[in-house]
Amino acid sequence: MTRDDTGGRPRPVVIDTMGGDHAPEEIVAGAVAAVREHGVRLVLVGQAPRVRAELERHGVTGEIPIVHAEEALAMDEGALASWRKPRSSVAVACHLIKTGRASALVSAGTTAGVVATARLRLKAQQGVLRPAIAVLLPTRPRPTVLLDSGASVDVKPEVLVQFAALGTAYAQVALGVPRPRVGLLNIGSEPGKGNKAVRRAYELLSSGHHGIEFAGNIEGGDLLTGAVDVVVCDGFTGNVALKTMEGAVRMAMAELQQTIRSSATAKLGALLQRRRLQALKARLDSETYGGGVLLGLNGTVVIAHGASQARAITSACLLAQDLAAGRIVERIRDQIAATRTSRFGWRHGDKSDRETKPEQEPPVPPEQEAGRDLPPPP
Amino acid sequence: MTRDDTGGRPRPVVIDTMGGDHAPEEIVAGAVAAVREHGVRLVLVGQAPRVRAELERHGVTGEIPIVHAEEALAMDEGALASWRKPRSSVAVACHLIKTGRASALVSAGTTAGVVATARLRLKAQQGVLRPAIAVLLPTRPRPTVLLDSGASVDVKPEVLVQFAALGTAYAQVALGVPRPRVGLLNIGSEPGKGNKAVRRAYELLSSGHHGIEFAGNIEGGDLLTGAVDVVVCDGFTGNVALKTMEGAVRMAMAELQQTIRSSATAKLGALLQRRRLQALKARLDSETYGGGVLLGLNGTVVIAHGASQARAITSACLLAQDLAAGRIVERIRDQIAATRTSRFGWRHGDKSDRETKPEQEPPVPPEQEAGRDLPPPP
Numbered sequence: 001m002t003r004d005d006t007g008g009r010p011r012p013v014v015i016d017t018m019g020g021d022h023a024p025e026e027i028v029a030g031a032v033a034a035v036r037e038h039g040v041r042l043v044l045v046g047q048a049p050r051v052r053a054e055l056e057r058h059g060v061t062g063e064i065p066i067v068h069a070e071e072a073l074a075m076d077e078g079a080l081a082s083w084r085k086p087r088s089s090v091a092v093a094c095h096l097i098k099t100g101r102a103s104a105l106v107s108a109g110t111t112a113g114v115v116a117t118a119r120l121r122l123k124a125q126q127g128v129l130r131p132a133i134a135v136l137l138p139t140r141p142r143p144t145v146l147l148d149s150g151a152s153v154d155v156k157p158e159v160l161v162q163f164a165a166l167g168t169a170y171a172q173v174a175l176g177v178p179r180p181r182v183g184l185l186n187i188g189s190e191p192g193k194g195n196k197a198v199r200r201a202y203e204l205l206s207s208g209h210h211g212i213e214f215a216g217n218i219e220g221g222d223l224l225t226g227a228v229d230v231v232v233c234d235g236f237t238g239n240v241a242l243k244t245m246e247g248a249v250r251m252a253m254a255e256l257q258q259t260i261r262s263s264a265t266a267k268l269g270a271l272l273q274r275r276r277l278q279a280l281k282a283r284l285d286s287e288t289y290g291g292g293v294l295l296g297l298n299g300t301v302v303i304a305h306g307a308s309q310a311r312a313i314t315s316a317c318l319l320a321q322d323l324a325a326g327r328i329v330e331r332i333r334d335q336i337a338a339t340r341t342s343r344f345g346w347r348h349g350d351k352s353d354r355e356t357k358p359e360q361e362p363p364v365p366p367e368q369e370a371g372r373d374l375p376p377p378p
Numbered sequence: 379m380t381r382d383d384t385g386g387r388p389r390p391v392v393i394d395t396m397g398g399d400h401a402p403e404e405i406v407a408g409a410v411a412a413v414r415e416h417g418v419r420l421v422l423v424g425q426a427p428r429v430r431a432e433l434e435r436h437g438v439t440g441e442i443p444i445v446h447a448e449e450a451l452a453m454d455e456g457a458l459a460s461w462r463k464p465r466s467s468v469a470v471a472c473h474l475i476k477t478g479r480a481s482a483l484v485s486a487g488t489t490a491g492v493v494a495t496a497r498l499r500l501k502a503q504q505g506v507l508r509p510a511i512a513v514l515l516p517t518r519p520r521p522t523v524l525l526d527s528g529a530s531v532d533v534k535p536e537v538l539v540q541f542a543a544l545g546t547a548y549a550q551v552a553l554g555v556p557r558p559r560v561g562l563l564n565i566g567s568e569p570g571k572g573n574k575a576v577r578r579a580y581e582l583l584s585s586g587h588h589g590i591e592f593a594g595n596i597e598g599g600d601l602l603t604g605a606v607d608v609v610v611c612d613g614f615t616g617n618v619a620l621k622t623m624e625g626a627v628r629m630a631m632a633e634l635q636q637t638i639r640s641s642a643t644a645k646l647g648a649l650l651q652r653r654r655l656q657a658l659k660a661r662l663d664s665e666t667y668g669g670g671v672l673l674g675l676n677g678t679v680v681i682a683h684g685a686s687q688a689r690a691i692t693s694a695c696l697l698a699q700d701l702a703a704g705r706i707v708e709r710i711r712d713q714i715a716a717t718r719t720s721r722f723g724w725r726h727g728d729k730s731d732r733e734t735k736p737e738q739e740p741p742v743p744p745e746q747e748a749g750r751d752l753p754p755p756p
Contacts, residue, residue, distance in 0.1 A: 078568070112566075150565055153573040187528055187617035188490075190456070195531040195614045220621030224629040236573045237618055239565035240611075243598030244619045248626035251602040256634065 010041060012065075013320040014102035017046035017054075018072030018089040019109025021307050027108060028054035030313025035064055040317050043102055045069050045093045067092060073109045075306060079116035090114055094121035097299035103324035106316045108291070108304040115151050115294060115303070122297040125329060127336040130155055131296035132163045132235070133303065134170050135242060139226035145171050145180070146223065146231045149292055150239035157200035160184070160232055164205060164212045165335035166295045167230035173326035174293075174319065175229070183218035183228035185237060193217060197234065211338035291316060293323065300328050388419060390443075391698040392480035395424035395432075396450030396467040397487025399685050405486060406432035408691025413442055418695050421480055423447050423471045445470060451487045453684060457494035468492055472499035475677035481702035484694045486669070486682040493529050493672060493681070500675040503707060505714040508537050509674035510613070511681065512548050513620060517604035523549050523558070524601065524609045527670055528617035535578035538562070538610055542583060542590045543713035544673045545608035551704035552671075552697065553607070561596035561606035563615060571595060575612065589716035669694060671701065678706050 015031050017024040024046055032055070034040040044051050048068040055064060069089040073081045081088065090109055096102040098121060107114045115133070124131060132148035145167050152159065164182045171180035184202055186194040191202055194217070205214040215228045220241060223231060233241070291308070294301040300323045304316040393409050395402040402424055410433070412418040422429050426446040433442060447467040451459045459466065468487055474480040476499060485492045493511070502509060510526035523545050530537065542560045549558035562580055564572040569580055572595070583592040593606045598619060601609060611619070669686070672679040678701045682694040 153565070185618060187531070187614055187621075195612075198614070220618045220623075221625035221628070223622055224625050233618075234573075236565055236576070237615055240563060240598040240615055240619050241622045243565075244601055244622045245598075245626045247599035247602050248623045249630050250599070252627050252630040 010321075010325065011101065011103040012041040012043045013104050013106060013317055013324065014043045014045055014067075014093045014096050015313075015317065016089045016093050016105065016107035016109055016114075017044050017051050018069070019075075019107040019114065019306075020304065020313075021075060021108075022309060023072075023108065024050055024054055026308065026310045027313050029058065029310035030308070031064065031317065032058045032060055033310060033314045034317035035060075038314070038318055040321050042317065043067055043096065045089045045096070046072070047089075067096065069093075073113040073117070075110050077110055078112040081110075081113040082116035082120045088113075088117065090117040091121055094118055094299065098122060104300040104302065104320040106302045106304060106313065106320050108306055108308045108313065108316075110306065111150065111292075111303055114301065118294055118297055118299075118301045122299045122301075124296055125298045125333060125336075127333065127340055128166075128296040129162055130159045131294055132166050133292040133294050134167060135292040136174075137223060137231075137245075139224055141226070142175055142177070142229075144223070144226055144229060144231060145175070146233070146238055146242065147295070148233065148235040148238050149242050150235045151294060153234060153236040155197065155234045157197050157204055160197060160201035160234065161204045161210065161212075161339055162296075162336060163232045164214070164230065165210070165339050166332055167232060168212055169328060169331035169335045170293065170295060171229045173323055173328045173331055177229050179213045180229035181213050181215040182230040182232060183215045183222070185223075185231050185233035185241065186217035186219065189217050189219065191217070201232075211335060293319070295328070295332060298329065300324065388699075388703065389479065389481040390419040390421045391482050391484060391695055391702065392421045392423055392445075392471045392474050393691075393695065394467045394471050394483065394485035394487055394492075395422050395429050396447070397453075397485040397492065397684075398682065398691075399453060399486075400687060401450075401486065402428055402432055404686065404688045405691050407436065407688035408686070409442065409695065410436045410438055411688060411692045412695035413438075416692070416696055418699050420695065421445055421474065423467045423474070424450070425467075445474065447471075451491040451495070453488050455488055456490040459488075459491040460494035460498045466491075466495065468495045469499055472496055472677070476500060482678040482680065482698040484680045484682060484691065484698050486684055486686045486691065486694075488684065489528065489670075489681055492679065496672055496675055496677075496679045500677045500679075502674055503676045503711060503714075505711065505718055506544075506674040507540055508533055509672055510541050510544050511616075511670040511672050512545060513670040514552075515601060515609075515623075517602055519604070520553055520555070520607075522601070522604055522607060522609060523553070524611075524616055524620065525673070526611065526613040526616050527620050528613045529672060531612060531614040533575065533612045535575050535582055538575060538579035538612065539582045539588065539590075539717055540674075540714060541610045542592070542608065543588070543717050544710055545610060546590055547706060547709035547713045548671065548673055549607045551701055551706045551709055555607050557591045558607035559591050559593040560608040560610060561593045561600070563601075563609050563611035563619065564595035564597065567595050567597065569595070579610075589713060671697070673706070673710060676707065678702065 017027045020027055028051060031042055031044060035042055043065050045067045046069055048066050051066050069087060069092040071085045071088045073085060073088050073090055090107055093105045094117060097105060130152040133151045134145050134147035135149045136143035137146050147163050147167050167182060168180050171177045184198060186198055205212060218227055218231060291304040294303060302316045302320045304312055395405045398405055406429060409420055409422060413420055421443050423445045424447055426444050429444050447465060447470040449463045449466045451463060451466050451468055468485055471483045472495060475483060497509060508530035511529045512523050512525035513527045514521035515524050525541050525545050545560060546558050549555045562576060564576055583590060596605055596609060669682040672681060680694045680698045682690055
């Protein structure tokens with residue numbers, strides 16, 4: 001799927017221009033910057049007349065190909081949108097990846113809608129039981145990968161081991177860490193701590209037969225200390241932890257502003273520091289590292305923050321290009337294969353696992369297959 | 379168990395003087411302050427000669443009764459300590475509650491050890507499937523109760539409903555909120571979000587037949603906004619969220635100090651603001667609201683932060699006294715009864731629930747029963 005079938009020329013990144021609070025204006029603006037300033041090859045998917053008008057506003061005509069899509073996922077639409085809107089811009093974009101005409105997808109659409117559509121259209125790559133959304137936490141000296149931040153809840157221990165493999169591949173490609181250290185998010189550092197799934201995952205990861213550099217349990221308080229390169233957890237825990245972290249930083253900053261404002265003698269200092277504090281807030285704020293990457297499907301999906309402005313979209317395009325160039329899908333395949341040749345002894349596509357999946361992927365009815373009569377890519 | 383069988387005189391709060399990083403010095407100092415400044419009735423449990431020596435240092439002799447306990451739980455000891463040390467200070471203190479000679483326990487010992495010992499000695503109160511640790515989050519205008527923060531992992535939906543009942547009783551007694559609003563910690567605000575246990579708990583709580591003021595799902599980002607009075611989750615999620623929050627605040631403050639220090643022009647302002655910022659940090663820091671309250675057993679256990687100094691111990695003594703005076707155990711009994719008379723239809727002590735408990739309470743062998751030959755309380 002990810003092999004280069006365009007004669008050596010890298011396949012373009014496809015952008016969903018219709019997803020996000022500021023679509024399509026900011027999305028197209030970010031795409032134009034990615035092309036002009038960074039030379040990224042792009043395809044834009046969306047309502048062609050609107051996208052063309054936006055491109056013209058930037059003085060771009062004919063340089064960036066457009067693929068028309070009738071529909072768009074609304075920002076308040078959930079997972080069912082993948083069924084209700086078989087010709088949404090996200091579905092059409094996935095089709096371009098599936099047919100080898102694009103390498104990776106960028107969307108600032110609703111996470112639930114994008115994930116559901118991508119799962120339905122791209123399918124899990126071979127050997128992967130469940131996909132995961134990886135996000136980067138703003139640690140020093142380099143970011144920490146947290147996954148899953150919300151794609152897969154109620155996961156089995158074997159799935160947590162696979163998340164360790166996905167995270168390892170992602171840290172290698174996106175952060176350039178040769179042997180990423182992987183921690184298991186838990187409620188204590190000792191073995192034997194945690195719920196059933198985590199306790200068993202600890203045993204599996206400790207066995208050391210899967211090419212993962214397992215660093216043991218880490219606690220919530222270690223997420224921002226850069227103690228490990230990759231933190232693994234189920235999608236429920238990861239989502240709660242991520243949003244809790246964002247909320248805590250927001251609260252601390254609000255308290256700080258309150259403190260500064262309420263102090264007459266400190267006003268001078270506050271003025272002097274305002275700019276630095278704003279820079280700090282931006283670094284900690286969710287929007288700067290906003291969004292995540294959906295890993296484990298036949299094609300990589302960069303989900304930008306819904307509130308993304310042009311700059312965030314440009315960053316997302318660069319990340320998507322880097323991941324495609326780093327052959328993330330192949331890296332994941334190799335990592336997953338390493339976990340499977342170990343003695344964990346679970347079967348790929350284990351029936352019992354599928355039965356307990358709340359968001360099990362239904363088969364796509366032929367009449368809902370999107371984009372089958374799409375024009376060939378330019 | 380909590381009825382007043384001392385002829386109208388309130389029963390004393392019992393303090394484990396041997397638990398905590400600064401035991402027994404700071405524990406005894408905090409106890410002395412609670413007695414002298416607030417008139418709390420106390421019993422101290424611990425190695426009598428050491429406790430007596432500490433009391434003498436404060437010029438207190440004979441005012442505060444001491445009950446001797448040979449052993450103490452080490453700060454690195456886990457749940458097994460409850461078995462290994464049947465005569466630990468915590469076990470002896472629980473025995474005093476069980477036999478009606480004390481109303482509530484304060485310990486700064488290791489959470490795992492205190493919880494395991496208390497569960498073994500005090501037992502779950504009638505109708506309660508699993509105990510929970512409630513902590514107070516520093517929201518405004520009043521704190522928010524979060525439970526469970528780590529006592530019970532792998533819980534069924536019915537247990538989450540019970541946690542809502544425990545949290546309601548706690549908010550009523552500790553915060554004086556007549557009808558506390560209860561939120562379910564989840565990964566989205568809509569019904570149908572979350573893992574299996576949480577989705578089912580949402581249905582049960584929405585049925586509205588249990589005397590709980592259910593306010594729906596809340597997300598991690600809402601934990602510190604004071605959106606609800608009580609937040610309910612399983613002990614794994616709660617522990618991760620709490621530690622993540624503490625870590626994020628710590629990180630934000632460290633970044634802030636870094637920012638202030640690195641800015642030459644801002645040094646003056648930093649000097650002016652230092653005191654206010656320290657006050658802010660103290661408010662946000664875990665140690666100020668440190669510790670939690672173990673709810674659902676036949677007796678209330680206030681678990682102070684392991685690093686507690688005297689002042690934190692004094693606060694914990696006051697909280698324990700307030701909870702006992704507010705008849706928290708009876709309030710919980712009534713709340714639990716309200717959930718049971720609703721149409722949830724689960725059976726108390728459901729066999730299938732017990733089978734899946736990782737930390738199932740084993741029966742106490744008669745030879746390990748602690749403190750059976752204790753001297754009668756003074």
